[in-house]
Amino acid sequence: MAAVLIEDVSRTFGEVIAVNRINLKVERGEFVTLLGPSGCGKTTTLRMVAGLEQNTGGRISIGDRVVSDAAASLFVPPDHRQLGMVFQSYAIWPHMTVFDNVAYPLKIRRRPKAEIRERVMATLRLVEMDKFADRPAPALSGGQQQRVAIARALVFEPEVLLLDEPLSNLDARLRTQMGDEFRALQKRLGITSLYVTHDQEEAMALSDRVVVMHGGKILQIGAPEEIYQRPVSRTVAAFFGSPNLLDAKVTSCEPEANGRFRLKVDGKGWQGHARAGEKFAVGAPVLVLVRPENIQIGTQASINGAQMAWSGKIVHSIFRGPRTSVAIETGGPRLNVEAPALLGARVGDEVRIAVPPGGAWAIRPEAVN
Numbered sequence: 001m002a003a004v005l006i007e008d009v010s011r012t013f014g015e016v017i018a019v020n021r022i023n024l025k026v027e028r029g030e031f032v033t034l035l036g037p038s039g040c041g042k043t044t045t046l047r048m049v050a051g052l053e054q055n056t057g058g059r060i061s062i063g064d065r066v067v068s069d070a071a072a073s074l075f076v077p078p079d080h081r082q083l084g085m086v087f088q089s090y091a092i093w094p095h096m097t098v099f100d101n102v103a104y105p106l107k108i109r110r111r112p113k114a115e116i117r118e119r120v121m122a123t124l125r126l127v128e129m130d131k132f133a134d135r136p137a138p139a140l141s142g143g144q145q146q147r148v149a150i151a152r153a154l155v156f157e158p159e160v161l162l163l164d165e166p167l168s169n170l171d172a173r174l175r176t177q178m179g180d181e182f183r184a185l186q187k188r189l190g191i192t193s194l195y196v197t198h199d200q201e202e203a204m205a206l207s208d209r210v211v212v213m214h215g216g217k218i219l220q221i222g223a224p225e226e227i228y229q230r231p232v233s234r235t236v237a238a239f240f241g242s243p244n245l246l247d248a249k250v251t252s253c254e255p256e257a258n259g260r261f262r263l264k265v266d267g268k269g270w271q272g273h274a275r276a277g278e279k280f281a282v283g284a285p286v287l288v289l290v291r292p293e294n295i296q297i298g299t300q301a302s303i304n305g306a307q308m309a310w311s312g313k314i315v316h317s318i319f320r321g322p323r324t325s326v327a328i329e330t331g332g333p334r335l336n337v338e339a340p341a342l343l344g345a346r347v348g349d350e351v352r353i354a355v356p357p358g359g360a361w362a363i364r365p366e367a368v369n
């Protein structure tokens with residue numbers, strides 16, 4: 001049985017449709033991330049699961065219990081949903097110690113003092129904050145406050161943990177560190193987690209599955225690699241980084257053993273092969289996705305096995321530490337390339353670039369959602 005089941009759920013604010021008839025099943029122990037730009041409906045969806053917003057259509061179930069059904073006028077309030085929630089601001093109470101912050105959910109449930117002490121300290125040990133139990137909350141760093149917020153959400157053993165951009169207030173280094181630590185904790189404890197973020201890299205690193213949302217709708221659900229490398233539409237493809245989206249026509253289409261298709265395509269001044277998730281007719285227009293990091297820069301000898309190749313000139317270059325972002329004019333498409341930091345090529349240099357086998361993915365141009 002699913003831990004969270006969202007069935008045909010909508011949320012309107014007057015004439016504004018914030019969430020438009022979405023469906024999602026979160027399995028027990030799974031880490032699922034709602035990802036999308038501001039205003040896409042991801043936080044509203046999380047708040048409806050939490051009971052902080054009431055859905056105006058559809059039904060939401062947690063475990064074997066329906067907690068909200070618009071058609072039946074059923075609505076279970078937040079404090080009866082057995083959910084833990086970590087907010088973007090952490091909502092740590094400054095007048096309380098770390099211990100009292102974490103103990104609060106148990107105190108309002110009127111648990112015995114001995115049980116509160118035991119469960120709070122056990123939970124603080126999980127997030128490595130037991131040594132700070134008596135410290136005033138204002139004396140904590142941002143990362144420590146985030147751990148306390150997670151401990152408070154876990155202490156009463158919720159069925160599901162909901163997290164609304166909990167890392168966004170941290171600096172980049174600490175955000176990565178805390179994300180890795182939380183993911184390790186989630187795997188170790190098997191906590192069912194529904195997470196909201198607009199950060200693509202964060203979603204890729206943390207999730208079992210990613211739900212890409214746009215305009216109140218779900219565009220695609222899948223494993224991080226599936227979403228990133230094999231998007232179903234231009235909108236999903238373009239949400240991640242600076243992809244190369246190349247217009248082409250299909251000249252052949254052959255099925256593969258994995259249920260996908262191998263296409264031969266012709267573009268303006270280039271040709272090559274791409275994979276696709278559906279069958280295309282010969283002559284059909286396609287949009288070929290090539291991620292910048294999937295393009296290799298080298299000599300002709302080093303790219304003989306490539307599926308498509310170009311000669312061009314570097315017209316723009318930005319050093320980013322571990323990599324160099326370059327733009328290359330080919331006489332056809334202008335291509336974005338993520339190259340090794342020690343590439344050594346400069347603006348104005350003539351280079352040969354190629355896409356290795358499996359580095360190109362084809363979708364329908366009209367699939368813009």
